[in-house]
Amino acid sequence: MFDRSFFARTAVEVAPELLGAHLVSGEVVLRITEVEAYLGVGEDPGSHSFRGRTNRNQVMFGEPGHLYTYFTYGMHVCANVVCSPAGTSGGILLRAGEIVAGRDIASARRHTSRTSADLARGPARLTVALGITLADGGTDLSSGPLRLELATEASGFESGPRTGVSGDGGGADYPWRFWIPGDPTVSPYKAHAPKKRA
DNA sequence: TATGCGATTGCCT
DNA sequence: GGCAATCGCATAG
Numbered sequence: 001m002f003d004r005s006f007f008a009r010t011a012v013e014v015a016p017e018l019l020g021a022h023l024v025s026g027e028v029v030l031r032i033t034e035v036e037a038y039l040g041v042g043e044d045p046g047s048h049s050f051r052g053r054t055n056r057n058q059v060m061f062g063e064p065g066h067l068y069t070y071f072t073y074g075m076h077v078c079a080n081v082v083c084s085p086a087g088t089s090g091g092i093l094l095r096a097g098e099i100v101a102g103r104d105i106a107s108a109r110r111h112t113s114r115t116s117a118d119l120a121r122g123p124a125r126l127t128v129a130l131g132i133t134l135a136d137g138g139t140d141l142s143s144g145p146l147r148l149e150l151a152t153e154a155s156g157f158e159s160g161p162r163t164g165v166s167g168d169g170g171g172a173d174y175p176w177r178f179w180i181p182g183d184p185t186v187s188p189y190k191a192h193a194p195k196k197r198a
Numbered sequence: 199t200a201t202g203c204g205a206t207t208g209c210c211t
Numbered sequence: 212g213g214c215a216a217t218c219g220c221a222t223a224g
Contacts, residue, residue, distance in 0.1 A: 036205070046205070048220095056220065073206050074217025080205085093205055112208080124206055162205075 001143050002150050007064035011037035011083045011090040016159070016178045018081065018092055020151035023141075025130040028102035030120055032094060034179040034186045036162050038080070040089040046162065049089040059138050060089040067146070069127070069137035076124035079132050081141065081148065095163075095177075096121045098185045099129060106130070117184045155180055 007014060015037040023030040038047035040060075048057045048070065059068040060082050068080040068091050080091035097120045099106045106119050106129040120126040127133075132146070141148040159175040179186045 038205075048205080051221080054220075070205080071219065072204055074204095074219075076206050078205060091205095095205085122206070 002065070002148065004063070004065045004142060006150065007081065007083045008085055009083070010085060010088075011039055011092050012176055014083050015092050015176070016157045017151075017154060019157050019178060019180050020153075020155040022100070022149040022151075023094065023097065023130065023147075024149060025132065025146050026102070026105075028106050028130055029100050030097040030126065030130055031100045032097045033183045034094075034096035034177070036093040036095055037083075037176040037178070038091050038093060040084060044090075047090070049091075053089070057089070060084065060091050062138070063140070065141055065148070067132075067136055067139040067141055069132065069134050071134055077127045077132065077134060078123040079127050079130075079136075093123060094126055095123050096179075096185045097126055098183070121185045157181070 015035050018032055018035050021032050023032060038044055038049070040047065040049050041052050042050065044050055049060045053061050056070060057068070059066060062082060064082055064084055066082045068082050069077055071077055078093060080093050083092050084090040099116055099119045103116060103119070109128055109131055110119055110125065118125070120129045136146060139146050157178050158181045159178045161175060162177045
């Protein structure tokens, strides 16, 4: 259980404080090590909610502290925590984490993974390891088998440009990616992906 | 109704 | 290091 008002702030404000929190999914527990903030309508060209409410992103316009999932590249599921002050929308993409409990289960789900550091390194890998599917979208993360347990104390963090988001005005220039320094589970790739798309 | 592309990953060379 | 896989969503016509 957590205070829902924690998430009633902008995603950029909440994101660094989410580092170190635990995402519990049944037997599996993930310690969040890397996240990305996405803002709301008209604020963030890289956000799914930039162009307003649609069937896909409607969860982001709902209650803060709920889970927003989406399907992409025809094969991957990514998870976000809805984070929005009243009347706005936004979310925090969970990019990577460390499996701290239920490693056997997570490993079995990943199937191809070997080391613990690889189990949840990357947004799509993370959802697989935790067994999160599109059907989990909209789940209230304050309690239940799939829930979020906030960190008791703030951990140190670093910030930088987001990955995978197209450049030139696409929002990639803002330091809205946050991670725990030196953690082996932080995504190493695409430090500056040269996506040629306008 | 038709078309292009994506908040990625894993396998190829 | 480079590229294919794969399909729902958003935009254009």
